[in-house]
Amino acid sequence: MTTGAAVLGSIDDQISDRIRAADFRSWRKHVESVGGCAKPIHLDGEWRIEHAETGDTLAERAGQVMAPCGNRRASVCPACADRYAADCFHLIRAGLSGGKGIPDTVAGKPRLFVTLTAPSFGPVHTQRRGAGSGKRIPCGCGAFHLDADTRLGTPIDPATYDYAGAVLWQAHSGDLWHRFTVRLRRELAKAAGLKVREIDQHARIAYAKVAEYQRRGLIHFHAVIRLDGPHGAHSPAPHWAHPDLLTAAVEAAARGSHVRRTLATPTGDTAQHRFVWGTQVDIRTIQPVDATKVETGRGEITDHALAGYIAKYATKGTSTSDAADRPIRSEVDIDNLIISEHHRTMIRTAWDLGGLPGLGFLRRWAHMLGFRGHFLTKSQRYSRSFQDLRAERAHWRHTELLERFGVTDDDIIVINDWRTTGAGYNTDAERELAGAIYERIRQQRITRYDREATA
Numbered sequence: 001m002t003t004g005a006a007v008l009g010s011i012d013d014q015i016s017d018r019i020r021a022a023d024f025r026s027w028r029k030h031v032e033s034v035g036g037c038a039k040p041i042h043l044d045g046e047w048r049i050e051h052a053e054t055g056d057t058l059a060e061r062a063g064q065v066m067a068p069c070g071n072r073r074a075s076v077c078p079a080c081a082d083r084y085a086a087d088c089f090h091l092i093r094a095g096l097s098g099g100k101g102i103p104d105t106v107a108g109k110p111r112l113f114v115t116l117t118a119p120s121f122g123p124v125h126t127q128r129r130g131a132g133s134g135k136r137i138p139c140g141c142g143a144f145h146l147d148a149d150t151r152l153g154t155p156i157d158p159a160t161y162d163y164a165g166a167v168l169w170q171a172h173s174g175d176l177w178h179r180f181t182v183r184l185r186r187e188l189a190k191a192a193g194l195k196v197r198e199i200d201q202h203a204r205i206a207y208a209k210v211a212e213y214q215r216r217g218l219i220h221f222h223a224v225i226r227l228d229g230p231h232g233a234h235s236p237a238p239h240w241a242h243p244d245l246l247t248a249a250v251e252a253a254a255r256g257s258h259v260r261r262t263l264a265t266p267t268g269d270t271a272q273h274r275f276v277w278g279t280q281v282d283i284r285t286i287q288p289v290d291a292t293k294v295e296t297g298r299g300e301i302t303d304h305a306l307a308g309y310i311a312k313y314a315t316k317g318t319s320t321s322d323a324a325d326r327p328i329r330s331e332v333d334i335d336n337l338i339i340s341e342h343h344r345t346m347i348r349t350a351w352d353l354g355g356l357p358g359l360g361f362l363r364r365w366a367h368m369l370g371f372r373g374h375f376l377t378k379s380q381r382y383s384r385s386f387q388d389l390r391a392e393r394a395h396w397r398h399t400e401l402l403e404r405f406g407v408t409d410d411d412i413i414v415i416n417d418w419r420t421t422g423a424g425y426n427t428d429a430e431r432e433l434a435g436a437i438y439e440r441i442r443q444q445r446i447t448r449y450d451r452e453a454t455a
């Protein structure tokens with residue numbers, strides 16, 4: 001309880017005042033229109049559709065409106081993260097089992113769920129189990145760690161942990177993924193008994209991948225890899241294509257890909273770096289079973305569950321703390337972040353290395369612990385894009401409008417004129433109410449989903 005709250009009255013009083021205010025109904029409508037977005041953008045202006053010949057106004061919207069913030073991170077805006085996750089789900093799902101312009105024959109093609117990890121940069125606190133017995137064995141520090149132990153994933157000896165190596169690996173992980181895809185094509189050709197330059201006439205690799213931060217502040221890439229025929233999603237996979245062959249090629253490509261760089265060091269020298277994947281590579285065959293279970297046994301995974309899984313990864317941040325939401329502007333910022341000392345050291349390492357020649361970009365990505373890639377990327381042929389999905393929704397609304405007035409695109413003039421006037425909410429009471437609106441919309445969606453699932 002702050003002293004300010006005593007003057008203004010309790011949050012409950014503020015909320016009931018807001019609800020009784022004359023403009024509440026229209027305010028609530030605005031917030032509902034953005035799905036209860038936590039930090040909506042306020043716009044002022046007008047949108048109008050006029051009949052080109054008569055000049056009659058067919059439809060209009062003018063005055064103050066809200067637009068969703070569009071943030072991907074659930075910690076920043078749960079409402080917009082939900083929408084992002086839903087789009088992500090549909091994209092991944094379409095590439096796995098068809099829909100949104102992708103034929104459902106993709107479900108019969110060789111498809112793998114692959115996890116590529118970062119190598120070790122020094123021992124970290126872990127929960128371990130004996131390989132054969134499955135019995136718990138102590139961490140390298142001698143202790144048994146519980147799930148909630150904040151030491152998990154952090155270095156046992158921070159003084160000897162290779163922070164520079166970790167940050168530099170992370171900064172080059174996107175390049176390493178690229179090397180992996182190039183190598184995979186080569187390994188696939190070899191496995192099929194073809195020359196590398198011949199492979200495109202027989203098969204194409206399509207993929208979608210997400211980056212997920214682990215406790216140790218390093219990312220894993222989770223990827224769906226599909227083997228298509230020469231023309232992509234619509235062409236049948238070659239006769240030799242089998243999940244086992246693809247698995248072997250992925251394994252070989254993961255082991256064989258590396259990125260070499262000569263980078264500046266703090267002593268004024270340069271050093272040779274060779275970035276590789278961690279030894280832990282997880283490869284599972286995706287089964288075309290529409291079940292609610294994630295695991296079907298024998299390390300297999302179903303496509304529906306998998307799409308949900310990946311969508312969830314895509315809305316996660318740097319995990320243990322989301323305090324570092326924005327780029328770091330100065331060294332002082334780093335000291336003030338409310339994050340673990342391990343993450344702080346990674347951020348500081350990235351910032352310091354960013355002061356060296358040729359490594360300036362690291363400062364821009366220090367808050368991401370050096371990672372400068374995108375959270376969700378896919379090959380062009382995997383499935384549709386986010387832009388496609390959004391354009392499709394806008395097109396659908398537009399078509400509906402034209403039908404309603406019985407006109408075509410040639411008959412109308414669209415006037416769209418908006419300017420930004422602000423962002424977010426004015427008071428804690430409004431923020432709380434918006435949160436409740438988001439929660440209600442979410443519950444309604446879950447109920448509707450359950451009803452459809454049991455119908």
Ligand SMILES: [Zn+2]
Nearest residue numbers: 037069077080
């Ligand atoms: Zn939002």
Ligand SMILES: [Zn+2]
Nearest residue numbers: 125126139141
């Ligand atoms: Zn330990």
